[in-house]
Amino acid sequence: MADGTLTLTGTRYAGRLVQSAHAHDHDQLSLLVAGTLIEASGVGEATCGPATVMFKEAGFRHADTFGAGGALVVQVQVAGGSLRDHLDPGRDLGPWAQWGAPEATGPFLARAGAARCRHSPAT
Numbered sequence: 001m002a003d004g005t006l007t008l009t010g011t012r013y014a015g016r017l018v019q020s021a022h023a024h025d026h027d028q029l030s031l032l033v034a035g036t037l038i039e040a041s042g043v044g045e046a047t048c049g050p051a052t053v054m055f056k057e058a059g060f061r062h063a064d065t066f067g068a069g070g071a072l073v074v075q076v077q078v079a080g081g082s083l084r085d086h087l088d089p090g091r092d093l094g095p096w097a098q099w100g101a102p103e104a105t106g107p108f109l110a111r112a113g114a115a116r117c118r119h120s121p122a123t
Contacts, residue, residue, distance in 0.1 A: 005079045006086065013037075015070040021063045027083035028056045028075055035071030039064050039098075046098045055083070055097045062096070 013035070032052045039046050039054065041062040048054060056062060078086060084093065 003079055004081045004085075007077050007079065008074060009077070010072065010074045013064075013066045013071045013073065015066060015068045017064075017066045017070070019064040021061050023059050023061045024056065026058050026077055028054070028077065029083050029087075030054045030056075030073050030075045033072040033074055035069050036067035037064050037071050037073075041096055043094075043096050048098060049100075051100065053099045055087075055093050057084075057093070057095045058082075060095045 010033075030053070032048050032050055032054070034050055036047070036049050039048060039062055041060065046054075076083065076086075087093070
């Protein structure tokens, strides 16, 4: 589907799961609902807790290490377009950005409210 439709996906990650460096073929906007994770890239490292919103542009290489209790992450993706078209045009995102609540959670949930929901099995 390449019509700009927003899709919302929830995924549970196992405790202490380590995902080696990888990239996605689409922009990613994620809300860490529960748990913790450390996200590392060539740009730096971010330790994220509940209510952290994370943005990664398509092709951005990163690795994730989830905390002992695992994590629940909700992601918004856009079909056939860029998530940048749905975000604050005044915000300089760069290829990788994180925000803590409440600054980001409200706008994230506003975008998510228009999304179609899909559940992803636990990984």
